[in-house]
Amino acid sequence: MPLVKLVLPRALAIPGHSKEIMMEASMLKDVIDALISIRPELGSKLLDSNGRLRSIFSVYINGRNAELLNGMETELRDNDEISIIPSVAGG
């Protein structure tokens, strides 16, 4: 299984973990599931009732928005970097 890096902003960082987490994952869904297993409170924020990514967060795979790739089914490769940050629209 590919070894990938999950990068979180400090605001979402998991207590006791670095903001960069290495993990094995073959698709984006594996990364999101792993994150939710550590931070269950993020589950309903990250995913809708159909298991699709909600837009309150934006997810990037090597800088490309996952929604414009293959969403949760986007396949990952070794050294891929996944970033998750809150979407912001206020001003």
Added chain:
Amino acid sequence: MEFSDEEIELYSRQIVLPEIGIGGQEELKKARVAVIGIGGLGCSTVVSLAAMGVGYIRIVDRDVVEKSNLHRQHLYSYKDIGYPKVEVAAKRLKELNPYIEVDPLPIYVDETTARDVVSGVDMVIDGLDNITTRRAINRACLEVRTPYLFSAAIQTYGVASLIIPGETACLECLYANVVDEDLPTCSVIGVHPAILQLISAIQVSEATNYLIHSSSILQDKLLFCDLKSLSMEFIPVKRVSGCPACGEKMKIREEAKKYPMVEEVCEREGVATFIINPGKSMKLPPEVFSHIIREHKVEPIILGELGLTFRYGGNLKISLLKSGIAIIEGASSREQALEIYKNIIATIRLDCEKGM
């Protein structure tokens, strides 16, 4: 381009910066920017750009000043409540720097008007508060190939990225599926004035840098700042070929909307509030506001150059801007707001035909 002694004195503390110098100051004087939205973000940004001597600043906003703005929108004060924001801002900015041109546009920005408001400038700077309007601005900037400095903030955090059409990721590459309905608003979860100041400072620094040197740290990056942890993080971002705005599969434009349109916004002072978008901007004659007061016996609250705020039918408060936008507080429904608006506009048209 020459500067008067007065201007040299005015800008002296920034001209000595190696990043600006006299050459950079000349670039700023030649520069033309549009700041879309002069609320929490835009207020601070336009003050700095004006004070720094950016030669032409177009300010675009559809709203009037309200009490809940004042804690973070420091261009405005209590006496400005009810005036169109662009009118107050233009006056202040001209007082601040008489050597620049300020162009106030009280326009409702959507896909019908976006192209006009971003045309003829070197850079568009984001002071907006929603994604729908940003999408229209992003697409218009792609069309006219104008750089767009996207920025936003809420609670204690904010983001920024410089979009260069055809080169960097555009707003829809960054925020592909983001819809306003999913996102919290500052009226619900709040916004710390300091995050607005911080993001605004970054806008000013990067915008002036780009105007002078044609480069910015925010190209190909999304900056995420959070006051809680005093952190600044950069996410490298890239164009995506599947982007509906700048990619290979660009979506055909949506069908034309039917105007006037009604938007329900957050309650103001506890009453339902509706903004009427006339579509194409109107140019109501200058004498129209005093005519409405005189002939139709409405109770004026504020009579400005670009708008009139008045009591109507007992419990309604209406702000009518010169562009035809109306903000109606106290209507019971969208339908009622639209009906009131149509009546007012029909009366004005009739009066105009009669020679007012």
